[in-house]
Amino acid sequence: MANTNKPFGFSPWRMLDGSPWNQQTNVYYIPSTDTARYFIGDPVKSAAIMDANGVPGVTLAGGTDTVRGVIVGIYPVNPGPSTSLVGTSLALEQTAILTASGKTQDYYVLVADGPDTIFKVQMDNGTNTGSAALNTIGNKNCSFTQNTATSGAQSNAVVSAATVATTNTLNVKLMGLINDPVTNIGVSGTGTTGQYSVWSCMFNAHELGGLTAGV
Numbered sequence: 001m002a003n004t005n006k007p008f009g010f011s012p013w014r015m016l017d018g019s020p021w022n023q024q025t026n027v028y029y030i031p032s033t034d035t036a037r038y039f040i041g042d043p044v045k046s047a048a049i050m051d052a053n054g055v056p057g058v059t060l061a062g063g064t065d066t067v068r069g070v071i072v073g074i075y076p077v078n079p080g081p082s083t084s085l086v087g088t089s090l091a092l093e094q095t096a097i098l099t100a101s102g103k104t105q106d107y108y109v110l111v112a113d114g115p116d117t118i119f120k121v122q123m124d125n126g127t128n129t130g131s132a133a134l135n136t137i138g139n140k141n142c143s144f145t146q147n148t149a150t151s152g153a154q155s156n157a158v159v160s161a162a163t164v165a166t167t168n169t170l171n172v173k174l175m176g177l178i179n180d181p182v183t184n185i186g187v188s189g190t191g192t193t194g195q196y197s198v199w200s201c202m203f204n205a206h207e208l209g210g211l212t213a214g215v
Contacts, residue, residue: 028055029049029107031051034103177197
């Protein structure tokens with residue numbers, strides 16, 4: 001029996017100090033002119049744009065980009081302060097942002113942007129026919145593949161097995177397999193990853209993690 005190939009993007013799991021994820025996020029802006037699709041679990045990076053109220057913009061991150069954070073929620077409008085005494089109606093069932101052909105307005109996303117957040121993420125099969133020895137992957141870095149989804153609610157982003165290396169500029173740091181026999185079927189005690197294994201990781205190249213350039 002093998003793991004299911006069912007990517008879900010990057011899902012916040014816990015903090016680097018071992019405490020549970022604190023569920024704190026910041027709001028970012030995506031203009032209606034942006035032509036990318038966005039799903040929960042997608043990594044994003046800063047964009048050189050703000051809305052009229054000064055909310056900073058983000059855009060979809062590529063697999064080797066320095067990351068700002070991961071989308072964990074989507075608002076159809078800015079939920080911030082308003083001059084109106086009537087609260088803005090928020091469609092909380094919003095789970096994706098479509099391409100320009102279906103994007104008729106600006107959007108606002110909740111981003112888990114803490115550089116010390118550890119995420120769960122699926123590894124692709126890469127060049128391995130089924131599994132790879134853990135001693136060739138443990139405590140190394142890699143990049144991710146942004147397989148843009150076309151429907152559904154979750155990202156198709158996965159970390160790339162073929163890119164695992166010691167290179168310090170790779171943007172994802174592997175922190176170990178998720179120790180869960182349901183998530184990682186047949187992995188425990190075998191010394192191998194198992195196909196489509198689920199890892200804990202954090203972003204090795206993070207915009208808020210050190211000295212990085214602006215956009």
